[in-house]
Amino acid sequence: MGERAALIAPLNSGGRADELTARLTEAIQLGLVANGHRLPPEHEFAEQLGVSPMTLRDAIAVLRDRGLVETKRGRNGGTFVTRSIEPDETPDRARLAGLPVSALRDICDEQRAITSLAARLAAERASDSSVTKLLALVDRMDSAATRGARMRADSRFHIEVAIATRSERLTRREVSLQAETVGLLWLSELDEAEAVAIVEEHREIAGAIAEQNPKRAQAVAENHVLQNLRRLAGLHLKLVEGEEDRS
Amino acid sequence: MIEQGHTDQAAALPEVAARLSAVLNAQLEPMNELAGRLTEMWARPSARRNGFSGTEVSSLASQVESAIRQVDRMVGHGFIAAPGVVDGHERYMLWLQRKNGKIYRLRLNIDHSDPDSYEYVTMEWYVRAVTYGARVLTGPYLDYSGSNHFVLTFSAPVRSDGKLLGVVATDVLVHKAETEFVKILQRLDEDAVLANADRIVVAANSVRWIPGDRLPAHPADDPANFHSVVPLSDWTGWWLALASGQGDARKPR
Numbered sequence: 001m002g003e004r005a006a007l008i009a010p011l012n013s014g015g016r017a018d019e020l021t022a023r024l025t026e027a028i029q030l031g032l033v034a035n036g037h038r039l040p041p042e043h044e045f046a047e048q049l050g051v052s053p054m055t056l057r058d059a060i061a062v063l064r065d066r067g068l069v070e071t072k073r074g075r076n077g078g079t080f081v082t083r084s085i086e087p088d089e090t091p092d093r094a095r096l097a098g099l100p101v102s103a104l105r106d107i108c109d110e111q112r113a114i115t116s117l118a119a120r121l122a123a124e125r126a127s128d129s130s131v132t133k134l135l136a137l138v139d140r141m142d143s144a145a146t147r148g149a150r151m152r153a154d155s156r157f158h159i160e161v162a163i164a165t166r167s168e169r170l171t172r173r174e175v176s177l178q179a180e181t182v183g184l185l186w187l188s189e190l191d192e193a194e195a196v197a198i199v200e201e202h203r204e205i206a207g208a209i210a211e212q213n214p215k216r217a218q219a220v221a222e223n224h225v226l227q228n229l230r231r232l233a234g235l236h237l238k239l240v241e242g243e244e245d246r247s
Numbered sequence: 248m249i250e251q252g253h254t255d256q257a258a259a260l261p262e263v264a265a266r267l268s269a270v271l272n273a274q275l276e277p278m279n280e281l282a283g284r285l286t287e288m289w290a291r292p293s294a295r296r297n298g299f300s301g302t303e304v305s306s307l308a309s310q311v312e313s314a315i316r317q318v319d320r321m322v323g324h325g326f327i328a329a330p331g332v333v334d335g336h337e338r339y340m341l342w343l344q345r346k347n348g349k350i351y352r353l354r355l356n357i358d359h360s361d362p363d364s365y366e367y368v369t370m371e372w373y374v375r376a377v378t379y380g381a382r383v384l385t386g387p388y389l390d391y392s393g394s395n396h397f398v399l400t401f402s403a404p405v406r407s408d409g410k411l412l413g414v415v416a417t418d419v420l421v422h423k424a425e426t427e428f429v430k431i432l433q434r435l436d437e438d439a440v441l442a443n444a445d446r447i448v449v450a451a452n453s454v455r456w457i458p459g460d461r462l463p464a465h466p467a468d469d470p471a472n473f474h475s476v477v478p479l480s481d482w483t484g485w486w487l488a489l490a491s492g493q494g495d496a497r498k499p500r
């Protein structure tokens with residue numbers, strides 16, 4: 001990632017490990033860094049990112065747990081990006097099983113604030129080219145057939161809405177929320193009817209932004225987040241029910 | 248340029264517009280220099296035969312780096328090759344950017360067989376420069392997939408005998424540019440707003456307008472709210488407008 005450090009540094013180099021983790025996760029999952037890319041030596045990478053080596057070490061450890069990087073020893077060793085186009089859902093399934101509905105509600109409360117306000121501001125401010133991108137991302141999501149493609153189209157859509165606001169802070173929070181939740185939603189247990197509904201909700205949000213209708217954009221985005229909470233809670237309950245069956 | 252802040256003698260609208268245009272036009276100089284070097288290199292027989300080599304293009308890195316170093320508001324600068332112009336590289340970019348006071352070469356995932364790569368030939372600043380065939384100004388926008396900054400992008404096509412070699416471009420930090428624009432706008436006594444072709448406010452000398460907001464109409468079509476409007480240099484698409492009457496929120500004096 002070396003020279004790419006500038007790209008994946010947190011927008012505000014506050015040095016918080018979770019923020020750095022989210023940004024690195026997103027950079028890898030969205031394909032901003034290529035598979036097999038070798039990270040620069042720790043002290044050098046930390047300097048480029050503007051974080052302490054400790055913070056970087058913590059973030060790398062989380063990435064390793066998520067299977068996004070691997071560390072090899074020896075002369076040709078180092079830490080390498082292991083990005084797969086189709087990410088394994090096992091870690092996400094385990095994470096969702098461990099998140100009670102009250103914890104999911106907490107995440108979604110924050111997402112309601114961020115995502116619906118971003119949609120509102122995007123309707124007020126988006127440039128024509130942002131609108132074109134959003135509409136294209138809805139179509140891309142519609143034609144996405146695999147888990148990986150759906151995850152990327154879903155999070156890219158929400159990040160693009162935030163980008164359209166020109167608010168760095170909102171975008172940073174949206175990136176962080178997407179990195180945290182998108183894998184939880186797109187599990188194979190999710191009904192196909194829900195996948196269709198998610199595309200339609202995205203289309204409504206993009207449509208309201210294209211029409212420059214801030215109130216409607218805010219309302220449909222908030223509804224989308226609430227629907228996602230219902231979906232996540234449903235998946236969680238299904239997963240823990242399965243656990244009991246096995247015990 | 249030394250700004251004196253608010254002076255007794257208020258500046259006239261055309262003078263302020265000219266100063267703002269001068270800031271934007273100055274940003275084209277390093278791009279013209281870089282484009283000049285590239286067309287010179289393209290005239291070499293080897294380049295005519297096989298295209299640029301990666302080494303050849305990379306040899307311009309020190310020129311790009313010193314251009315960034317000289318101007319505080321510049322955060323990125325470089326050359327983005329048209330497909331097939333650099334031998335053995337379907338996509339190629341020489342892009343340097345400033346981060347934490349140092350200048351690094353940015354290497355993006357530009358493997359165009361990867362559907363998630365940074366496909367620059369579809370980016371607005373690339374498409375517009377190539378389509379218009381001239382310098383263009385894009386933004387302010389958040390460049391999330393590229394440089395990860397809030398920027399204005401200046402871009403221009405590089406051609407040799409009609410063949411497109413690529414695009415030279417510069418990223419300027421919006422926050423630094425706004426600070427400079429505000430100082431210039433404060434030479435005016437009246438409430439003034441600087442906005443781009445999409446009616447997005449870039450800077451203002453009054454709290455009537457907040458940068459990032461979109462104005463409901465172009466000032467020329469909105470005589471109730473604006474009494475004067477002047478375009479900056481044509482290629483920018485930007486304009487400067489003066490408000491009619493007294494706003495409900497006057498700028499602090």
